[in-house]
Amino acid sequence: MAHFYPYGATNFATHTEELVYRALGKLSDKYYVFYDNRWTWRGKDIQTDFIIAKEDSCIQVLEVKGGMWSRSRGQLLCNGEIPHQDPITQVIKQKKALIDKLKYDDKFEGFLPISHAIAFPDTPGEAF
Numbered sequence: 777m778a779h780f781y782p783y784g785a786t787n788f789a790t791h792t793e794e795l796v797y798r799a800l801g802k803l804s805d806k807y808y809v810f811y812d813n814r815w816t817w818r819g820k821d822i823q824t825d826f827i828i829a830k831e832d833s834c835i836q837v838l839e840v841k842g843g844m845w846s847r848s849r850g851q852l853l854c855n856g857e858i859p860h861q862d863p864i865t866q867v868i869k870q871k872k873a874l875i876d877k878l879k880y881d882d883k884f885e886g887f888l889p890i891s892h893a894i895a896f897p898d899t900p901g902e903a904f
Contacts (some may be wrong), residue, residue, distance in 0.1 A: 778803035781810045784856035792897040793825055806831040815877070822873045834889040837874060839867040847901045867892040 778800055788794040788808040789812065800809045803856045811882050828867040853856060871892040878884045 777801055777805060778807040778809045779805065781808070785811050789825075790840070790842050792895075793840050796826065796838070796840050796895050796899045799829075800826065800828065806833075817873050817877050820873070822870060824870045824874070827874065834891065835874070837867055837871040837890070837892045838895060839863055839870065839892070840895045840897065842898050845896045850903075863894050867894055 780801070785797060788797065795810075796902075797809075797811055800807070803809070805893060808829045808831070811825070813824045813827055814820075815822050824837055825840045828836045828838060841854065844856075844857070845855050849896075852863065853859070875890055878888075878890075
């Protein structure tokens with residue numbers, strides 16, 4: 777089972793974050809899952825839904841979005857409407873902030889691939 781920080785979270789921002797939290801619990805003990813991370817970096821408040829780290833391997837920043845998502849003419853839509861915040865731009869900014877923070881941390885050495893992803897738990901796979 778994955779290691780969670782915080783362990784045993786019960787106060788989820790959305791039902792979709794809870795679904796993803798529970799699903800990530802099925803990962804092996806080589807994974808570390810950080811839920812609802814908040815920090816200030818270079819004067820900006822940063823919040824990530826999940827940061828998933830695999831021991832000696834890689835890190836992934838995961839943004840979770842509820843609602844029914846689709847794509848029309850290259851534009852992501854949530855419940856048929858243009859979202860107020862583009863989730864792709866959002867998760868890329870989160871990833872870049874994490875990379876920047878790690879570059880300036882004396883405890884972090886070496887190279888580790890860092891990627892980003894978005895989960896749409898309410899949306900059936902065929903929607904895209």
